[in-house]
Amino acid sequence: MASFLPPVAVLCSGGLDSAVLLVEMATTAGDAVPVFVRAGHVWETAERAALDRFVAAVGDARIRPVRDLAVPMHDVLGSRWPMTGDGFPEWDAPDQANEIRGRNLVLLAKTLVVAAMESWRTIVLASLRGNPFPDATPSFLDKLGTAASEGLAAPITIAAPYRSLTKADVIRRGARLPLALTMSCARPTADGRHCGVCNKCRERTEAFAAAGVDDPTQYDRRPAR
Secondary structure (H helix, E strand, C coil): CEEEECCEECCCCCHHHHHHHHHHHHHHHHCCEEEEECCCCCHHHHHHHHHHHHHHHCCCEEEEEEEEECCCCCCHHCCHHHHHHCCCCCCECCCCCCCCCCCHHHHHHHHHHHHHHHHCCCECCCCCCCCCHHHHHHHHHHHHHHHHHHHHHCCCCCEEECCCCHHHHHHHCCCCCCCCCCHCCCCCCCCCCECCCCHHHHHHHHHHHHHHHHHHHHEECCCCC
């Protein structure tokens, strides 16, 4: 993995991939800032709680307190499923069904401004191999970083260190970490469990199986096999 100048800001959703990336950035760079951006999606409360539990359990002094930002998207997304939970992508839905158009652009926009103000030299996100969305490509991230550095008069690099990895690869890398505390679900229950019926839960269960690691996740409904 490439080395990055600290401090490294890590876009963290509370999900498995960004949680493992956060710990690796803390280890390799020595100073990592988890950044949680609220847009108003239905899963964010469960994700934010999961991130707190994970960071507390890891107990690494090189991980700074979570930085919370807000970019409300209700005026753009209206009554679409990410804001209401209605019509969420079910078990067999393809990855494309999870697209929230411009999501990385939205999350990065405000993060970049904070990075310039607080001298964060690098922003990383945990996009994986096979991510089909155009705002997750290395080309897009490189161009956005270049434009932001010019517009903010601050040198900032945006990178996706896991772009060549699968979720199973990430699970193997983080097998020693408390992965049970992470949240990767499109419709989490009120008490913060994975629903077990959405396509994000399917992706998670399949990745643990492919990694050869026991899945410690608590599901509200037993996932299909």
